[in-house]
Amino acid sequence: MRQKELRIALICYGGVSLAVYMHGVTKEIWHLARASRAFHAREISGIAGEKGSAAIYAEMLDTIAREQGLALRVLPDILTGASAGGINAVFLAQAVNSGQSLDPLTDLWLETADVDRLLDPAADVWTRTVKFWAPPVVQLLLSRPGNVVSESVAPEMRQEVRGKLAQFVRSRWFEPPFSGYGFSALLADALQAMAAGPPGEPLLPPGHPVDLSVTATDFHGYRQRLQLNSPPVVEESEHRLTIGFRSRVPQQAGHALAPLPELLLAARSTASFPGAFPPLRLGEIDRLAADRGFAWPGREAFLARVMPARQSAAECEAVSLIDGSVLVNAPFSEAMSALQDRPAQREVDRRFVYIDPTPDAATRALAPQGDVGFFRAIFGSISSIPREQPIRDNLEAIGAQSREAARLQRMVETLRPDVERTVEKLFGGTFFLDRPTSARLSAWRAKAQQAAAEQAGYAFHSYAQAKFAGIVDRLAKLIEAHVPGLHAEGGSLADLLTSYLDAAGLGALGGSKGGASEEAIAFFRAHDIGYRIRRLRLIARRLTREWDDDPEVTDADRDAAREVIYCMLALYFAREGSDALGPQFSHVAERVLIDPGPVLAEIARLRQLEALDEQAEAMLAAGLEAMPRPLRRKVLMAYLGFAFYDVATLPLLRNEGLTEFDPVKVDRISPEDAASIRGGGCAATLRGIEFYNFGAFFSRAYRENDYLWGRLHGAERMVDLLLSATIAPLAPDAIRAIKRRLFMAILDEEQPRLRADPALIPGLRREVAARLG
Numbered sequence: 001m002r003q004k005e006l007r008i009a010l011i012c013y014g015g016v017s018l019a020v021y022m023h024g025v026t027k028e029i030w031h032l033a034r035a036s037r038a039f040h041a042r043e044i045s046g047i048a049g050e051k052g053s054a055a056i057y058a059e060m061l062d063t064i065a066r067e068q069g070l071a072l073r074v075l076p077d078i079l080t081g082a083s084a085g086g087i088n089a090v091f092l093a094q095a096v097n098s099g100q101s102l103d104p105l106t107d108l109w110l111e112t113a114d115v116d117r118l119l120d121p122a123a124d125v126w127t128r129t130v131k132f133w134a135p136p137v138v139q140l141l142l143s144r145p146g147n148v149v150s151e152s153v154a155p156e157m158r159q160e161v162r163g164k165l166a167q168f169v170r171s172r173w174f175e176p177p178f179s180g181y182g183f184s185a186l187l188a189d190a191l192q193a194m195a196a197g198p199p200g201e202p203l204l205p206p207g208h209p210v211d212l213s214v215t216a217t218d219f220h221g222y223r224q225r226l227q228l229n230s231p232p233v234v235e236e237s238e239h240r241l242t243i244g245f246r247s248r249v250p251q252q253a254g255h256a257l258a259p260l261p262e263l264l265l266a267a268r269s270t271a272s273f274p275g276a277f278p279p280l281r282l283g284e285i286d287r288l289a290a291d292r293g294f295a296w297p298g299r300e301a302f303l304a305r306v307m308p309a310r311q312s313a314a315e316c317e318a319v320s321l322i323d324g325s326v327l328v329n330a331p332f333s334e335a336m337s338a339l340q341d342r343p344a345q346r347e348v349d350r351r352f353v354y355i356d357p358t359p360d361a362a363t364r365a366l367a368p369q370g371d372v373g374f375f376r377a378i379f380g381s382i383s384s385i386p387r388e389q390p391i392r393d394n395l396e397a398i399g400a401q402s403r404e405a406a407r408l409q410r411m412v413e414t415l416r417p418d419v420e421r422t423v424e425k426l427f428g429g430t431f432f433l434d435r436p437t438s439a440r441l442s443a444w445r446a447k448a449q450q451a452a453a454e455q456a457g458y459a460f461h462s463y464a465q466a467k468f469a470g471i472v473d474r475l476a477k478l479i480e481a482h483v484p485g486l487h488a489e490g491g492s493l494a495d496l497l498t499s500y501l502d503a504a505g506l507g508a509l510g511g512s513k514g515g516a517s518e519e520a521i522a523f524f525r526a527h528d529i530g531y532r533i534r535r536l537r538l539i540a541r542r543l544t545r546e547w548d549d550d551p552e553v554t555d556a557d558r559d560a561a562r563e564v565i566y567c568m569l570a571l572y573f574a575r576e577g578s579d580a581l582g583p584q585f586s587h588v589a590e591r592v593l594i595d596p597g598p599v600l601a602e603i604a605r606l607r608q609l610e611a612l613d614e615q616a617e618a619m620l621a622a623g624l625e626a627m628p629r630p631l632r633r634k635v636l637m638a639y640l641g642f643a644f645y646d647v648a649t650l651p652l653l654r655n656e657g658l659t660e661f662d663p664v665k666v667d668r669i670s671p672e673d674a675a676s677i678r679g680g681g682c683a684a685t686l687r688g689i690e691f692y693n694f695g696a697f698f699s700r701a702y703r704e705n706d707y708l709w710g711r712l713h714g715a716e717r718m719v720d721l722l723l724s725a726t727i728a729p730l731a732p733d734a735i736r737a738i739k740r741r742l743f744m745a746i747l748d749e750e751q752p753r754l755r756a757d758p759a760l761i762p763g764l765r766r767e768v769a770a771r772l773g
Contacts, residue, residue, distance in 0.1 A: 001071050001559060002544075003346035006725045008076040009335040010092070011354040014083025014325030016273070017688040017696035018357040020109045020703045022085055024710020025355050025669055025717075026092045029076050030102045032057045032718045033203040036074040039065075041201070052749040053715050056742050060722060068727045069555065075204050077342070078211045080334045083325035085355070086214035086270030087187070090263055093212035093245070094191065099200035099253035104193035110703050110753075112186050113696070120179035180278040184268045184288050191260055192292075199253035206251045209342060213244040213334035214270040215324030219279055222309040225487060240327050242334055243269065243306050248579070261289045261296045269321035279320035308485030330354065332394030339664075342573070346566055347544045349665070349725045352398060354391070356670045358682045358689060395666060402663035408649060412538075415648055423641040426451055434629065436636065438618040444640055445617075452643035453515035459647065464509035464516060466651040471527050472497050479599060481578035482586040488593060500596040526604040532613070533572050535642040539635055540565045553631045561631060564623030568616040575607045582606065667721060674713035676739050677767050685709045701756035708750055708760065715742040740772040 010029065012022050035057035038047040047058045065071050076096055081089030091105040112118075204210060221237035228234055243266045247257045257263065269280040282303075289296055304311040310319055324331075335352060426448065427433055432440060453460050476494040480486050488496045501507075501523070509520040516524070524531070543562045547553065574580060585602065592599040620639070624632050672681040682689055688696035688706045696702040719739055723730055730738075744765070751761050 001065065001069050002555070002727075003071050003559070003562070004073070004349055004725065005346055006072055006074045006349050006351065006721070007078075008074065009078035009338070009350070009352045010076055010080065010089065011330060011332055011335055011352065012079075012081035012085030012088045013354065013356055014081075014085050014323070014329045015357050016084065016693040017113070017703075018686065018693055018706065019084030019088060020113065020688060020696050021357050021686055021706040021710040022088050022355045023105060023109050024707040024712075025714035026088050027102055027106065027711055028053060028714030028718050030092060030095055030203075032074050032722075033076050033096060034200070036061060036072075037201060037203050040071070040073050051745070053711075053742050053745050056738065056745055057718065057722075060719070060738060064722070064726055070727055072722065072725060074722070075208065077204055077208060078335050078338045080213045080331040082215045082270060082329050082331055083273065083323050084271045086324055087267045089212060089214055090267045091190070091194070093210055094194060094257050094263065096203045097210045097247050097249055097257040098194075098255055099202045100194040101197045101200070102194075104190040104197070106707070106753075107193070108186060108190040110700065110707060113703060114700065115697055117186075118178040118183065118697070120177060120182065176276055176278045178277045180268070180272070180280060181284055181288065183271075183277055184264055184284055187264055187267050188260070188288060188292060191263060195254070195256070201253050202249045204249045206249055208249045210247045210249060210257060211244070211338035212246075212257060212266075213242050213331060213338065214266050215328040215331050215334070216241045216243055216266075216269040216272075216280075216321045217324060217326045218310075219320040219322050222307070222313075222315070224309070227491065241307070241321065241324075242331075244334070246338075246579075259296055259298060259302075260294050261285050261299070262302050264288065270324040272322045274322050274326065279322045281320060282317055304484050312485045330391045330394065332391060332398070336394075336397065346562065347540070351721065352664055352666045353721070354666070354668055356668055357686060358693075359668075359670050359672050398664050398666055402665075405663045411649055411652075412645055415645060419641045419644045420637060422451075422455070422644060423448065423637050427640060433636070434632065436621050436624050438614060438621045441617040441621055441639075442613070448640040449643040450515050452647050455644075456647045457514075459651075460515065461510055462651045463647045464520060467524070467528065467531070468506070468509060468520070469498075470530060470650075471524070472501070474530065475527060475600065475603065478578050478581065478603065479589045479592050482581065482589040483592070486593070493592070496593065497596055497600070504597075525610055527600075527607075527609070529572055529576055529607070529609060531646065532609070532616075533569065533576070534646065535639065536565055536569045536572070538642055538645065539638050540569070542634070542638055547631065547634055550630050553628055557628055557631055561623060561627055561635060564619060568619055571612055571616050575609065575612060580607065667717070667724075669714060669717045671709070671713060674716040676716050676736075677712060677743065677764065677771055685713075699756075701760075704754040704756050705760060708746075708754060708764070711746050711750070712743055712764075715739070715746060736772055740768060743768045743772070
């Protein structure tokens with residue numbers, strides 16, 4: 001059966017109280033991942049007994065496998081967010097990695113995300129004792145025609161919102177009304193409730209990386225060095241801060257993504273809305289950790305990793321962190337940077353999925369176009385305008401990467417006839433070609449690489465330089481990952497390594513008789529892991545998408561061959577990232593500015609790529625022996641012919657090389673994209689958009705409404721996402737029936753919890769029945 005992983009990189013926007021809607025969406029992503037894990041673990045019976053959407057997702061995956069011969073696994077493995085969307089990303093990442101339930105976050109949003117709970121107790125005391133004159137003034141302002149409540153809040157909720165807004169306005173002035181410590185405590189309560197609940201299994205395969213990134217803003221900024229022509233070095237202030245985590249999924253359930261104080265710091269800082277919450281200071285997390293008894297043994301290492309400039313200057317205690325959406329509201333670049341160094345043991349369909357509760361078209365239709373008033377100017381400048389900045393640059397970068405991948409595929413197809421003729425001429429008369437062993441594969445590989453280098457002529461020099469530069473850049477990044485804040489005088493670390501290697505005999509990479517020099521060959525064998533991965537990905541692509549027209553080769557043959565190739569890839573992926581070098585490598589890497597030689601030698605020793613080649617080629621030889629002859633020949637010719645493809649393509653592709661990146665598809669989740677129940681987008685479905693996106697913080701009924709619509713919209717888009725990754729489309733009636741069952745299951749599941757508006761769920765039941773039968 002064909003195997004495919006649908007990998008989701010999720011981007012959660014900032015959106016003030018619309019974070020409640022986004023949580024509903026992420027709840028469905030969580031349920032889909034749970035169903036996928038259960039399906040692949042053959043534990044559907046456990047999910048099937050649940051009352052909710054997970055059981056229906058599991059049925060869908062089972063149907064796709066039976067009817068289309070496609071085993072599809074859903075892996076949300078990259079999670080990024082800003083502001084309150086960052087909170088959703090933190091909790092979803094914790095649930096994915098640990099197997100814990102996401103329900104405690106639902107309780108946090110519904111029960112505690114209210115101005116009554118968030119107000120600082122000290123501010124409330126100040127309100128009662130000092131501002132005795134405020135109530136009549138506030139009442140007058142909020143009752144005038146055209147006031148902010150009448151302008152932006154639904155009529156039936158204006159009394160409740162006016163009452164809470166009056167209390168809010170009467171709180172202390174010139175200080176944030178909400179408690180920073182209280183907010184951190186609520187987040188800690190939810191994380192602790194997750195850990196205390198019954199553990200489930202982690203939602204990704206053991207060892208698979210989970211990447212979490214949230215943005216924050218360093219209010220005062222830290223100094224960053226920039227290299228210019230003249231003066232050689234300048235410094236400027238940088239305020240953007242990314243707080244990132246990477247975890248390898250554990251074998252057992254219940255293991256946290258990171259220590260709880262670190263997750264708290266990430267969630268609290270990214271959502272520190274200016275003027276509402278005080279900026280986060282490190283002492284707040286330290287105090288909470290002490291009060292709750294949280295251990296934080298890696299505190300200093302964590303600070304050195306996320307704030308290296310501050311840590312090296314001993315300034316971490318003085319840092320003030322505010323909301324991440326001030327500068328980065330849609331953290332696409334953080335998700336893109338996490339794409340590297342990811343393992344693949346089967347075909348991958350990579351998606352970037354972003355949640356946008358209020359697309360521009362809806363907000364333009366909703367927003368009045370007249371004069372900009374006092375409240376509107378303030379809230380627009382600090383909330384709406386930054387949040388609504390277009391993501392065109394991010395999408396264009398992803399699009400360019402995908403177009404380049406498609407261009408690469410066309411180049412390879414054009415080259416294929418010539419390469420196959422060359423390889424056939426080179427090896428066609430080899431007596432033992434149909435009986436490969438690991439030793440023979442090694443010898444044939446070396447012969448093909450030398451022939452490709454010699455036949456490239458002058459073009460080999462540009463290829464070798466591109467290859468060399470790419471390797472050096474990757475080595476520099478590996479070292480910098482172990483020594484945060486490293487600064488090489490007079491240039492980058494890559495420049496320093498290049499100078500060292502030039503002096504060591506690698507200034508000229510070509511040999512006197514053509515091809516690579518002995519020094520270059522030794523360097524490439526010790527450090528060029530990218531070449532090995534590119535070669536195997538070429539074969540994996542062909543096994544998945546191209547070699548399916550030979551009647552002598554069955555699907556089972558191709559599945560077995562893919563399994564061999566992906567197992568070989570897994571060997572190299574395990575040695576590719578910085579984690580493979582181990583924590584002790586940092587002590588060696590610290591001396592790279594003094595003498596790079598021992599550092600590079602230690603990387604080569606820890607990776608042992610030549611020994612890994614022997615292991616991988618033993619696996620390939622065994623796999624080739626089991627293949628039918630036509631498939632064996634194709635795999636072998638692609639493996640040996642890769643050197644010719646790489647020489648032709650690598651210099652044109654900015655060191656990324658052949659199949660380094662597959663095309664990435666982008667999907668949006670918004671009220672406009674999920675109209676099966678009700679059209680009209682966010683204006684017709686969401687209540688948190690009222691009062692300049694703060695509406696849900698003033699009413700539990702609003703929060704319940706938005707959370708429920710988030711689940712319904714998320715479920716609809718999960719079906720769309722799944723079906724877009726299948727081999728054949730489903731009939732429209734079948735899709736409509738699946739969505740109807742999902743919607744009704746969600747309404748059944750949530751009815752006991754959502755009681756603030758008794759008409760909400762019965763009304764939605766009637767709409768589902770009317771629209772979907």
